[in-house]
Amino acid sequence: MELLVASAIGLLTAAGIYLVLRLRTFPVILGISLLTYAVNVFLFASGRLTIGAPPILTDATNYTDPLPQALVLTAIVISFGMTAVVVMIALGAYLGADDDHVDDRSETEDAS
Amino acid sequence: MTHWLILPIILPAFLAPFIVFAARYHIGIQRVVSIAGVVAMIATAAGLVWQASDGTVTLYQLGDWAAPFGIVLVGDRLSTMMVLLTAVLALFVLLYAVGSRWDERGRHFHALFQFQLMGIMGAFLTGDLFNLFVFFEVLLIASYGLMIHAGGNARLKAGVQYVLFNLLGSTLFLFALGSIYAETGTLNMADLAQRVTLIDPAASVGIRIAAVLLILVFAIKAAIVPLHFWLPSSYAEAPAPVAALFAIMTKVGAYAIIRVYTLIFPPDLEVTAGMQTMWLLPAALISLAIGMVGVLAARKLDRLVAFSVIGSMGMVMVAIALFTPAGIAAALYYIVHSTLAGAALFLISDLVRAGRNNLDLTAQPPVAGAAMTAGLFFVAAIAMAGLPPLSGFIGKLLILSAGFTTAQMAWIWTIILSASLISVVGFARAGSVIFWKANSLEPTEAVARPGNLSYVAVSGLVALLIAHTVFAGQMHRYTTAMAVQLFAPDAYVATVLDTPGKLSKPQEDH
Numbered sequence: 001m002e003l004l005v006a007s008a009i010g011l012l013t014a015a016g017i018y019l020v021l022r023l024r025t026f027p028v029i030l031g032i033s034l035l036t037y038a039v040n041v042f043l044f045a046s047g048r049l050t051i052g053a054p055p056i057l058t059d060a061t062n063y064t065d066p067l068p069q070a071l072v073l074t075a076i077v078i079s080f081g082m083t084a085v086v087v088m089i090a091l092g093a094y095l096g097a098d099d100d101h102v103d104d105r106s107e108t109e110d111a112s
Numbered sequence: 113m114t115h116w117l118i119l120p121i122i123l124p125a126f127l128a129p130f131i132v133f134a135a136r137y138h139i140g141i142q143r144v145v146s147i148a149g150v151v152a153m154i155a156t157a158a159g160l161v162w163q164a165s166d167g168t169v170t171l172y173q174l175g176d177w178a179a180p181f182g183i184v185l186v187g188d189r190l191s192t193m194m195v196l197l198t199a200v201l202a203l204f205v206l207l208y209a210v211g212s213r214w215d216e217r218g219r220h221f222h223a224l225f226q227f228q229l230m231g232i233m234g235a236f237l238t239g240d241l242f243n244l245f246v247f248f249e250v251l252l253i254a255s256y257g258l259m260i261h262a263g264g265n266a267r268l269k270a271g272v273q274y275v276l277f278n279l280l281g282s283t284l285f286l287f288a289l290g291s292i293y294a295e296t297g298t299l300n301m302a303d304l305a306q307r308v309t310l311i312d313p314a315a316s317v318g319i320r321i322a323a324v325l326l327i328l329v330f331a332i333k334a335a336i337v338p339l340h341f342w343l344p345s346s347y348a349e350a351p352a353p354v355a356a357l358f359a360i361m362t363k364v365g366a367y368a369i370i371r372v373y374t375l376i377f378p379p380d381l382e383v384t385a386g387m388q389t390m391w392l393l394p395a396a397l398i399s400l401a402i403g404m405v406g407v408l409a410a411r412k413l414d415r416l417v418a419f420s421v422i423g424s425m426g427m428v429m430v431a432i433a434l435f436t437p438a439g440i441a442a443a444l445y446y447i448v449h450s451t452l453a454g455a456a457l458f459l460i461s462d463l464v465r466a467g468r469n470n471l472d473l474t475a476q477p478p479v480a481g482a483a484m485t486a487g488l489f490f491v492a493a494i495a496m497a498g499l500p501p502l503s504g505f506i507g508k509l510l511i512l513s514a515g516f517t518t519a520q521m522a523w524i525w526t527i528i529l530s531a532s533l534i535s536v537v538g539f540a541r542a543g544s545v546i547f548w549k550a551n552s553l554e555p556t557e558a559v560a561r562p563g564n565l566s567y568v569a570v571s572g573l574v575a576l577l578i579a580h581t582v583f584a585g586q587m588h589r590y591t592t593a594m595a596v597q598l599f600a601p602d603a604y605v606a607t608v609l610d611t612p613g614k615l616s617k618p619q620e621d622h
Binding site: 020025028029032035036039040042043045046047048067068071074075078079081082083085086089090092093096097099102103104 | 242246249252253256260263265268269271272273275276279280282283286287289290291293294345
């Protein structure tokens, strides 16, 4: 299971970085979403992987670490909100300038 | 336990929704509430600084849960001084935004401004790494709104770049936090400081990666080369009052580096030994050089100021990278100076824009209100370039003397001194083109002079710079005391971990 989770994180990160390097708003935003998924799974796994164990006090003998789950919840909410914000700003920039390049183009932008 | 320590976070958190809900269509009420809030924040921050000035570490446990299980806020000399600096800067920026009517050019300026303050204050006060991440996000999401305030295609494009870069930074921050938690099982700073000493130096791969990831995140915030590319266009395109407030945001990165790499990963810690001295100092020296060359090469005044911010952050990081009490004390003195000088320069570049409608460094008809604007630019440029007699010169002397005894002394002295020369030439060129060559051309159309309140705000910042110079002795003594406190973190750790909270003692069964 550790191998599966680790390779899933690696694959998501690699795909995310590839998409971010495409330098057009749509692939870049998708890439950032993939990166946030990767980091969410990574945070979840940072408390070690345990199967079928409760995170809160019960009469069980085996527990899973509850803190990473709380951290992941926070991270999911934040990344969700941030993605919504960046979609709106990118849409505004695209509709205004009719150009969805993320980088500065040499003919439209001074080199400084 | 008193609740004063959380007030700088709670106050803007309540004022912002109040402004949105109750004063949505009344810019006058928004302005009054916003300025009154910042004045109250200055009073609170001054009280906190006074409380921390004798070296006591104030602890605030949220919900009365004891650390490391609960989230804590910690006020020591460093964090309270940064809170006071932010509040004072915010007042002048707000006065300028009102005076120049920037706050009317888009919606929700004051609400976003208060949220931004909440994030910055929280980042300075928190004692928990994950909480630091959350406050970074609060200040970032408010800054996204402020950055594209008043709209415009160039600003939106720069805004997209700024948001995307910071989203990548946040992802990196979470990766760093995940690896720290996997290695140590805690994210409370004081608890971490104890646990990293228990890690076996033979098995330090994980914690080394985590420490490097974390410093990369803070380096993005502090705009250290090679992670500075987001800064010039974002700061140049942002509305001037926002750019001036952003002058404190690079310092949030510097603050986080000082805090984390003196408390959790100090330079003498075995498992991460060599990290700071190997990489941080060269990167800082290159930032200093690139920033000042950028000052010389810039073709517009706002880009010039943005590059001077990169250069001054390089200067701060050179002093921090020495990781000696003298170096940190010099860095803290320079942080106050560079925040005030950077903010003043951004506001002055907006005065120029108001007086001649663009910022190109070419000879054009005279700037409206040139006498006053030129005078302010002259003082602020002298401060930023580090010429005597202002605080930039004193800060630079402190950094040079802190670097005198190190092995890299030749590099530090050469680069700081030549970078200063380049920046002096850059500022002199910009000032003479804008204010002196102007008189050779006839004005084509009359442009109104900026309002008096704008000048009051900028003059206030310049007056603070002069006060920072006049009271340099007292300030440096205080920053030295801060550095001493940072390098003796036992009191901090003991205060955070040994203060009992709710359920600290096991309750008896009933």
